[in-house]
Amino acid sequence: xxxxxxxxxxxxxxxxxxxxxxxxxxxxxxxxxxxxxxxxxxxxxxxxxxxxxxxxxxxxxxxxxxxxxxxxxxxxxxxxxxxxxxxxxxxxxxxxxxxxxxxxxxxxxxxxxx
Amino acid sequence: xxxxxxxxxxxxxxxxxxxxxxxxxxxxxxxxxxxxxxxxxxxxxxxxxxxxxxxxxxxxxxxxxxxxxxxxxxxxxxxxxxxxxxxxxxxxxxxxxxxxxxxxxxxxxxx
Numbered sequence: 432x433x434x435x436x437x438x439x440x441x442x443x444x445x446x447x448x449x450x451x452x453x454x455x456x457x458x459x460x461x462x463x464x465x466x467x468x469x470x471x472x473x474x475x476x477x478x479x480x481x482x483x484x485x486x487x488x489x490x491x492x493x494x495x496x497x498x499x500x501x502x503x504x505x506x507x508x509x510x511x512x513x514x515x516x517x518x519x520x521x522x523x524x525x526x527x528x529x530x531x532x533x534x535x536x537x538x539x540x541x542x543x544x545x
Numbered sequence: 546x547x548x549x550x551x552x553x554x555x556x557x558x559x560x561x562x563x564x565x566x567x568x569x570x571x572x573x574x575x576x577x578x579x580x581x582x583x584x585x586x587x588x589x590x591x592x593x594x595x596x597x598x599x600x601x602x603x604x605x606x607x608x609x610x611x612x613x614x615x616x617x618x619x620x621x622x623x624x625x626x627x628x629x630x631x632x633x634x635x636x637x638x639x640x641x642x643x644x645x646x647x648x649x650x651x652x653x654x655x656x
Binding site: 465467474476480521530531532534535536537538 | 549576578587588590593595600601636638640643644645646647648649650
């Protein structure tokens with residue numbers, strides 16, 4: 432079965448420190464990979480995606496993600512966290528079939544303390 | 546573009562009542578998705594449309610749920626009759642060739 436795993440329910444970091452939010456996937460082939468962020472009482476906002484090419488993808492708000500094919504991972508990173516980065520982060524994959532549906536992970540709550 | 550627009554933002558209804566959630570996708574997008582978000586189950590895909598045609602409704606939990614897309618600019622998700630376990634945030638999303646764009650969701654509470 433196709434799935435996405437976000438092993439951490441919550442990640443706590445201090446402002447100014449680097450952050451990593453982990454994501455691994457189990458999908459056949461080479462899927463498209465996405466990160467979305469959800470702020471309280473809001474919809475999901477697109478952060479970045481990997482389709483092909485350079486394994487390091489840069490996205491919105493200073494976030495980046497590293498694709499690792501051998502480990503089937505797509506971890507989200509940021510060199511210096513901000514308090515305003517505190518939110519719920521979702522990893523998602525889009526299998527390369529004929530559809531455009533996304534398979535989401537369970538989400539990771541990021542808490543950046545001042 | 547105003548993005549994906551959902552209405553209402555909040556809905557409180559009594560068990561047994563019919564509930565209709567509405568979505569206006571981004572103009573030009575040919576895919577529309579309905580998701581449900583709960584604490585227990587996370588984000589679940591309920592159904593999606595391509596060019597107004599339902600493609601995959603395997604995520605629709607029961608016959609009480611139905612969705613329509615009468616034209617490219619409007620879709621509805623209906624629950625009849627509603628039950629307390631249907632309480633959740635329902636998201637609509639649309640996309641074309643790129644990433645999906647989400648609406649702000651409808652928070653449904655069935656009492």
